[in-house]
Amino acid sequence: MNPWIVEHLWLVPAVPLAAAFLILGFARKRPSAAAALAIIGQLVTLVLAVIAFLPTLQEPGWRAFHNFTWFTFGDQAVRIGWVLDPLTAAMLVMITFVGLWIFVFSKGYMSGDKDFSRFFAYLSFFSAAMLGVVIANSLLLLFVCWELVGLASYLLIGFWIHKPSAAAAAKKAFITTRIGDLGFFLGIFWLYGSSGTLLFYDAGKGCLEAAGLLAIGSSATFIALLIFSGAVGKSGQFPLHVWLPDAMEGPTPVSALIHAATMVAAGVFLVARVYPLFSLGAVDGVTPSLTVVVWIGVITALMASLIAIAQADIKRILAYSTVSQLGLMMVSLGVGGVAAGIMHLLAHGFFKALLFLGSGSVIHGCHHEQDIRKMGGLRKIMPVTFVTYAIGMMALSGVPLFFAGAWTKEEILHATAHWPKSHLPHYLMLAGVVLTALYMTRQMIYVFFGNRRGNIDFQSVRPAGFQPAEPNAAENISAGRTGQSPMFRHESVQESAPVMTRPLIVLAICVIGLSAILTPAWPWLHSYLSGESTHFDLGKLIQPMLFVSLALVAAGIGLGVLVYRRAGATDPLQQILPALFRFLENKMWLDELYDKTVVALSRTAALVSDWMDRYIWDGLVRAFAGIGRLFGSFSAGFDERGINAGVDESVIGTRGLGRVMSKLHSGQIQTYLGAVAVGVLVLLLFYAWLA
């Protein structure tokens, strides 16, 4: 009765996984074959995702699952499975579609890299892991894929292993997310302990269904918060967001994949997936765990958009914008707007992929220069990139009516406005909208408008620890041709090849086209996700919130234009408020704070453990060894002096006796005869005496 695809949903992650292994196995030395394998794999997955998408259209809230026993130990059967519902289906289509274009873009961006094949293998693996997270119907299976996503991100962020900064960023991403995963893991144990199952949906017995939720009862708050800690790590929420900007060390397509389709989406997806746990026992739509989610999201969103204003690296700005958008999604989930949050996640997947690929195109065109202060005037040189980037920027900023991001953002603002607990998140989110428009305008102006500033030395104003992605590449190109200071030559900047611009165009069209199913007039995606039926009502198109957000975005962009119009070598904000700028430029010194607290603490703990190991535990072991040795020497002495000596003495005695006896045996037969005679005589005398 279920469609064929439900039982075979495992094929969706299996295809890219197989592609990854095929590339590693057979196409290490054949870059074009590797790219073809990866892209075909992604294409097949996209087809499968669409096949999976179709049955979910049948009726609102349609859901099917397929469970089986993975293994049994004792009387406990560990069961896993996959689920197909609107959430899964929409995520599958978004991931595979966006992923496909990122793959195509990578073919151009990574051309000439010596590890081209390895890159595509990792990309496919990354995609497979994320698809596994999405289809999982068991928290265990989800966790396994979740960790595979972490592994893939580690491999890809540290893809340029020869760069120490990339290796450090990969390590940081892996360890930071692992901190969150620890809480997640504990949450899984707790959940299993209280409900006895890790399956989400199991014909009424799953942990997200009535019976399971009844069994969990009051511990749901703690379980939800523990699971949320995993989402905090993966989705780069405060205070575990620090890895996400550093993850920019990876190649740009990786950043696009991480920030748009895969890794960071996993956290938001997780919260949405186990949303019944969060909302269990809600009064008026408010629970303690959801309140935590809201405030974490608010802090993250505001903090990240403030930091983004003062960053100079084109990718870092986008990274912080991702952090802030993820915060926004969390807020939306927290206030009860699950559908709105997921819609924003989907829309964000499209326009953030577009922006990252656009920035990749810019970086590629500028010979791996990432400092926006050295760009400028690229509008005329890279027209396709400029137009698509502008579409992405407007979608991110929330320019109303035609861009996907605007509708979803508005939806979130609606949801926050109706949160009964406090109106503060709503106003803070409105401020966030202004800030988002501001920093995106700043980036646009710096990169695409004005005059080129490629020949200014920014060494002095670079934040500590900032390095261009590939100093050697930039150096070789400029020093080899002009012999001047290591800067890219603006004359050689050019538009990227069609293999890179075409994905941009496709994604830009999608960003605009997607808005058709997001409008309040025909909120198809919203009702699809929340399982309601849709009505077309043009009257709802214009809402009061539309004007509010229009005003806010206009204010943000206007302020941006006003401030950054004449932006030169020095950032205008730096001139007006140097202290604030420094504070933001250095990411609020959170990295330094962690360095001084968490890292220092764990280093101290490590040193203390080392000392304890060396002197206390080792000492104990040595003391026991000493006692053993003492016993040993005692028993050795006893052996030597007691037993050995006894044996020796008896031997000596025997030998002495033998010597004495042997003296008697003189060999003189006459002596023997004499002795016999004497003996007989003595016997005779004895008899005589007896008689």
Added chain:
Amino acid sequence: MTPTLQLCLIVSAALFSIGLLAALSRRHAIFILIGIEMMLAAANLNFIAFWRFGPDPQNPTGVMVAIFSIAIAAAEAAVGLALVIAVYRHYRTTNVQRLDQLKG
């Protein structure tokens, strides 16, 4: 002087003592053999004496034993002399004090 049992026994004891003395004191193996023969003769003399002065002197039992013993002594002397010759051939001496290979 008429022979009596005591007289015979005294002669026999004297003869045995002389033989023993010879066997103990002489160094030459043949003389030791001669001493042993003398002790045997003393024993034979005792057989005869106890028979002659015993309760039944008519039956010649004592003579029979004595003759039997003398025959055995002859055989023993032959073996003993053969041994002496063998020892002499091997060691080029018959001095029993130097034949001490059984010394412990």
